[in-house]
Amino acid sequence: MLKCCSLYSGSSGNSFFIQSEHTNILIDAGVSCKKIENTLKNSFNLSLDNIDAIFVTHEHIDHTKSLNLISSKYNLPVYASCGTWNAIKSKTEKISPNNKKIFDLNKSFVFNDLRIFPFSTPHDAAEPCGFNIYKDNSKISIATDLGYIDDSILNNLKNSSFLMLESNYEPGILKLSSYPYQLKKRITSQNGHLSNNAASEAISKLVKHGLKDILLIHLSKENNIPEIAYETVIQKLQSTKYPINNINLNIAPRDNISQIYNIY
Numbered sequence: 001m002l003k004c005c006s007l008y009s010g011s012s013g014n015s016f017f018i019q020s021e022h023t024n025i026l027i028d029a030g031v032s033c034k035k036i037e038n039t040l041k042n043s044f045n046l047s048l049d050n051i052d053a054i055f056v057t058h059e060h061i062d063h064t065k066s067l068n069l070i071s072s073k074y075n076l077p078v079y080a081s082c083g084t085w086n087a088i089k090s091k092t093e094k095i096s097p098n099n100k101k102i103f104d105l106n107k108s109f110v111f112n113d114l115r116i117f118p119f120s121t122p123h124d125a126a127e128p129c130g131f132n133i134y135k136d137n138s139k140i141s142i143a144t145d146l147g148y149i150d151d152s153i154l155n156n157l158k159n160s161s162f163l164m165l166e167s168n169y170e171p172g173i174l175k176l177s178s179y180p181y182q183l184k185k186r187i188t189s190q191n192g193h194l195s196n197n198a199a200s201e202a203i204s205k206l207v208k209h210g211l212k213d214i215l216l217i218h219l220s221k222e223n224n225i226p227e228i229a230y231e232t233v234i235q236k237l238q239s240t241k242y243p244i245n246n247i248n249l250n251i252a253p254r255d256n257i258s259q260i261y262n263i264y
């Protein structure tokens, strides 16, 4: 069984928690150490001392803000791709060399009782990735900060029973927002972020492969509205005649813990 949730999610900072019988891990640490400490304490009665490692998707500050502090304060191993390590070199000086662990993308490895598969994602970062995490017969996936979902990513996400998927922006809202043109162009580019439509399109395909629990993550504060992200998925599923009672769809709150999922 895997227990998982989002602790914080959005452009203001991301961190996700996954627990198995013998292992506690974080994916990303993009909010302050204090915030992560408080949420782990209040929701799980855990300290960062109880965390076994942090796995990093990419170098952007909303995913790495407190890596340096947490790893040095709690002597925690941090796992990231070589490209990500190079990109955060100057911001991770306090992390002991022993705790700087490198993984190869698209190659699975074992961590305690988990198997972890980092897969490449298209994003304007050095060597970004999503993660599939396996425990016995359970598979969960996390895919955030990606410009599009092609067949290769879709294949990586197939047969997961729980998916945390970016649903970053609503095109109509982004179009009218006060963001500068260049930034809008970056967000909607192939190496930018995933729109509500693109997320719903992927979900409508993945529900046919066993996906039941879905948490939409990394919603933009300025360019999205949680109700619209939610409705876009529901309407897409309805348009394909998929029985929506079969799925449990939620939106990760920006500054709070999400629903806690037990995945068997």
Ligand SMILES: [Zn+2]
Pocket (backbone or CB within 6 Å): 010, 011, 014, 060, 062, 063, 145, 218
């Ligand atoms: Zn991000």
Ligand SMILES: [Zn+2]
Pocket (backbone or CB within 6 Å): 058, 060, 123, 125, 145
């Ligand atoms: Zn990013």
